[in-house]
Amino acid sequence: MPHRPKNPTRREILKGAAALGVTTAFSRFANLTAADAPAVVTVSKTAMANKLNVLFIMSDDMRPELNCYGNPLVAAPNLTALGKAGVMFERGYCPFPLCNPSRTAMLTGRQVINTGVMDNSTYFGNTHPELVALPRYFMQNGYVTARAGKIFHFDDGPSWNVGGETGGTSDGQAMDIPIINPHAGVYGQVAPGAADAAQASGEDDASYNRRISSSAGKTQQRYSDEILVLKGNGEGHGDYATADRVIEYLRKYKDQPFFIGCGFVKPHSPPTAPQRFFDMIPVDKVQLPVDYAARRTLPEGFPEGCLRPRNADLFIGRDSTPEQAKQVIQAYYASIAWADWNIGRVVAELDRLGLREKTIICFSADHGYQLGEKGKWSKAGSLWEEGARIPLFIAAPKAKGNGQVCKRIVENLNIYPTLVELCGLPMPTGQEGRSMTALLENPQATWNYPAYTVWKEIGNQPTGWGVRVERWRYAEYDLGGPMLLDMDNDPHQLKNLALDPAYAGITAKLADMIKQYKTQNFPRPAYEPFTAPTAA
Ligand SMILES: [Ca+2]
Numbered sequence: 001m002p003h004r005p006k007n008p009t010r011r012e013i014l015k016g017a018a019a020l021g022v023t024t025a026f027s028r029f030a031n032l033t034a035a036d037a038p039a040v041v042t043v044s045k046t047a048m049a050n051k052l053n054v055l056f057i058m059s060d061d062m063r064p065e066l067n068c069y070g071n072p073l074v075a076a077p078n079l080t081a082l083g084k085a086g087v088m089f090e091r092g093y094c095p096f097p098l099c100n101p102s103r104t105a106m107l108t109g110r111q112v113i114n115t116g117v118m119d120n121s122t123y124f125g126n127t128h129p130e131l132v133a134l135p136r137y138f139m140q141n142g143y144v145t146a147r148a149g150k151i152f153h154f155d156d157g158p159s160w161n162v163g164g165e166t167g168g169t170s171d172g173q174a175m176d177i178p179i180i181n182p183h184a185g186v187y188g189q190v191a192p193g194a195a196d197a198a199q200a201s202g203e204d205d206a207s208y209n210r211r212i213s214s215s216a217g218k219t220q221q222r223y224s225d226e227i228l229v230l231k232g233n234g235e236g237h238g239d240y241a242t243a244d245r246v247i248e249y250l251r252k253y254k255d256q257p258f259f260i261g262c263g264f265v266k267p268h269s270p271p272t273a274p275q276r277f278f279d280m281i282p283v284d285k286v287q288l289p290v291d292y293a294a295r296r297t298l299p300e301g302f303p304e305g306c307l308r309p310r311n312a313d314l315f316i317g318r319d320s321t322p323e324q325a326k327q328v329i330q331a332y333y334a335s336i337a338w339a340d341w342n343i344g345r346v347v348a349e350l351d352r353l354g355l356r357e358k359t360i361i362c363f364s365a366d367h368g369y370q371l372g373e374k375g376k377w378s379k380a381g382s383l384w385e386e387g388a389r390i391p392l393f394i395a396a397p398k399a400k401g402n403g404q405v406c407k408r409i410v411e412n413l414n415i416y417p418t419l420v421e422l423c424g425l426p427m428p429t430g431q432e433g434r435s436m437t438a439l440l441e442n443p444q445a446t447w448n449y450p451a452y453t454v455w456k457e458i459g460n461q462p463t464g465w466g467v468r469v470e471r472w473r474y475a476e477y478d479l480g481g482p483m484l485l486d487m488d489n490d491p492h493q494l495k496n497l498a499l500d501p502a503y504a505g506i507t508a509k510l511a512d513m514i515k516q517y518k519t520q521n522f523p524r525p526a527y528e529p530f531t532a533p534t535a536a
Helices: 010-018 045-049 077-085 099-108 134-140 194-200 205-212 220-224 238-253 275-279 322-352 412-422 437-441 501-518
Strands: 053-059 087-093 144-149 228-230 258-263 272-274 359-365 389-395 405-411 451-455 464-468 472-477 481-486
Touching: 053 134, 053 322, 077 322, 077 359, 077 389, 087 437, 087 451, 099 134, 099 412, 134 144, 134 258, 134 412, 144 238, 228 275, 238 258, 238 322, 272 275, 272 322, 275 322, 322 359, 359 412, 389 412, 405 412, 405 437, 405 451, 412 437, 464 501, 472 501, 481 501
Parallel strands: 053 258, 053 359, 087 405, 144 258, 228 272
Antiparallel strands: 087 389, 359 389, 451 464, 464 472, 472 481
């Protein structure tokens, strides 16, 4: 479980900043560089009265398996409605397929080679204290900032006026008996009598849910690589508590500009949901990927580095069977459906309080996921479309593009400058993403900017470099060379075109984009539209 750095003076800052409309001085940051030092902001009550709020909702490890993204098995009515209320980005990408690097980049607005955070053990506040994360910037500009659940991987104390009570950055709840236990030879089966025994003992649902979702006493592998079924609505699980806490925040801060972070840990492994969400997704309707394999299977002609030798999170160090794979996919979908239900509780309260018209709702995830494609599970190391692609909606009041789908290639690094611009705050220096307000007004607008996703296996620099532009996905690996994929004509990514002479022009152009990434100068300028090779 991640360690959450303590910040002894946080409460003092919070109390000061919570009193909106006063001058707020951040003298504790006196040793920062001038360019990145937090502004000393004077905010009048009048100026703040008309500010838009931000409700920032994150999910963990959620690839876009939602009805609105084309998966009819995952109805997700709340997220689907949210997507329709705003602009739904059909092709949003993360900077790194792992929690901490991706969240750090997104929340500081910097690419991972500039944050230097490329693992799950580095807190940017220790290595780059000059970086002002998104919520902290809103706090500096007079907003009250509140967190429940997992927003940062390591919580950033200076970002929040309030938060941290719901178990920090993980489930944070306490229990020990999985009712489905792959390691006891009953994988995919409810352990006989477990739920009945709990009921007979008089244990209530909340206690039961806390108990079975505990990691206590288990190794990482045993905790992660299993399916958990909760009772009732999942009361007692951290995600349920996160929604409850955000509802409290909405009620408490409804009369002042707020930035509220609402972070769910599902569908991160172990896939977890109450029984009724499993029931919504019949396992016999679940389809395996066309390139499903029981174990890591490198397609012919692809570089060795494009698939890690060992899975993380699910099917760790073991093969899957098609039946097991379907059960895990069902559980992953059920876990998304339960996250959707919790998000629905939050959004319903926002509406009940009459806050929708003055609140921007942003929903996303930290990275994508593989569900057995090429025998790979989970996200780590995946520069494939499944690993890099994320769900992303932004519903900004009165944006002309609301209700439309945007097919442009965008990065979650863009969220920071977009929210800053939508709220009328001064744009801070150093942002490496690009405000997407033009796409919120016109989702079909021209937008020829690349989305980069990289991976670091060893050392302190990426060992895999990926870039996505319209139609093409390209990556270079230290281990085995380049890969070029025609996403329009080969959506399952089965043919590597990088060494095909007919695509040499495309490959060279994308290789040059990787070189540009390595110069560390962002945001990158627009590129000239690609000319398709005659052979394509
Ligand atoms: Ca994650």
